[in-house]
Amino acid sequence: MLEATNLTKNYGDFTALNGLDLSIKSGDIFCLLGANGAGKSTTINLFLNFIEPDAGQATINAMDVTKHPKETRQLLSYIPENLMLYSNLTGLENLDFFCGLGKKHYDKEQLEELLKQSGLQPDFIHRRVSSYSKGMRQKVGIALARARGARVLLLDEPTSGLDPKASNEFSELLLDMKEKGVATLMATHDLFRAKDTGTHIGIMKQGILIEDFKSEDVSFHDLEKLYLKHMH
Numbered sequence: 001m002l003e004a005t006n007l008t009k010n011y012g013d014f015t016a017l018n019g020l021d022l023s024i025k026s027g028d029i030f031c032l033l034g035a036n037g038a039g040k041s042t043t044i045n046l047f048l049n050f051i052e053p054d055a056g057q058a059t060i061n062a063m064d065v066t067k068h069p070k071e072t073r074q075l076l077s078y079i080p081e082n083l084m085l086y087s088n089l090t091g092l093e094n095l096d097f098f099c100g101l102g103k104k105h106y107d108k109e110q111l112e113e114l115l116k117q118s119g120l121q122p123d124f125i126h127r128r129v130s131s132y133s134k135g136m137r138q139k140v141g142i143a144l145a146r147a148r149g150a151r152v153l154l155l156d157e158p159t160s161g162l163d164p165k166a167s168n169e170f171s172e173l174l175l176d177m178k179e180k181g182v183a184t185l186m187a188t189h190d191l192f193r194a195k196d197t198g199t200h201i202g203i204m205k206q207g208i209l210i211e212d213f214k215s216e217d218v219s220f221h222d223l224e225k226l227y228l229k230h231m232h
């Protein structure tokens with residue numbers, strides 16, 4: 001569903017992403033680990049078509065994102081570390097607004113249901129987002145992904161700064177999306193979540209994917225050892 005072939009991005013003579021080959025299928029949760037500056041956000045931004053590759057291609061459902069920007073963007077939802085929501089609007093009003101931008105229209109009951117299914121406490125649905133915790137904001141992001149019927153989730157450190165309970169709730173939502181066949185690419189620094197929630201784990205260093213394996217094939221201890229070894 002998500003494929004990178006020799007995907008490469010240079011900034012001047014600095015190579016931020018170097019010949020990435022990657023395949024993420026429906027129902028996969030691929031967790032991308034790596035130190036600051038390793039190239040994780042660059043990878044996500046290339047799939048989003050926010051930036052253009054210098055070589056290779058990023059495809060979603062076999063469509064090159066640079067050649068089919070509209071079709072590919074319709075298939076995906078993106079949740080960055082800090083989701084942009086209107087703080088003066090309620091969660092429900094935000095969801096309604098962003099669904100409208102994507103020409104999806106739901107009535108009030110359906111929007112309430114989408115937010116509840118995404119774990120937002122019912123008494124917050126009609127409160128302004130300015131009163132939300134970061135975890136609650138990320139739940140609105142998941143509700144939007146559901147509302148848009150996204151087949152692909154691109155997540156850039158969505159759980160950084162969340163407390164363990166909120167992070168765990170977010171993982172549950174990802175597993176639920178996985179059951180629905182959504183393909184997920186998540187950049188994260190959270191080794192525990194990568195092992196716990198991811199189906200696949202990649203470790204990136206200086207723009208190169210140096211490890212790529214199924215998370216069931218490593219213990220948490222071995223993952224930590226491998227990660228630390230590569231960080232030197």
Ligand SMILES: Nc1ncnc2c1ncn2[C@@H]1O[C@H](COP(=O)(O)OP(=O)(O)OP(=O)(O)O)[C@@H](O)[C@H]1O
Pocket residue numbers: 011016034035036037038039040041042043187
């Ligand atoms: N617009 C830009 N111009 C020049 N260099 C850039 C630009 N954007 C990113 N880079 C560089 O590319 C490299 C990869 O950055 P990227 O944001 O992909 O890393 P990352 O793995 O997501 O790191 P982090 O964990 O800090 O988010 C970094 O060295 C960064 O400084």
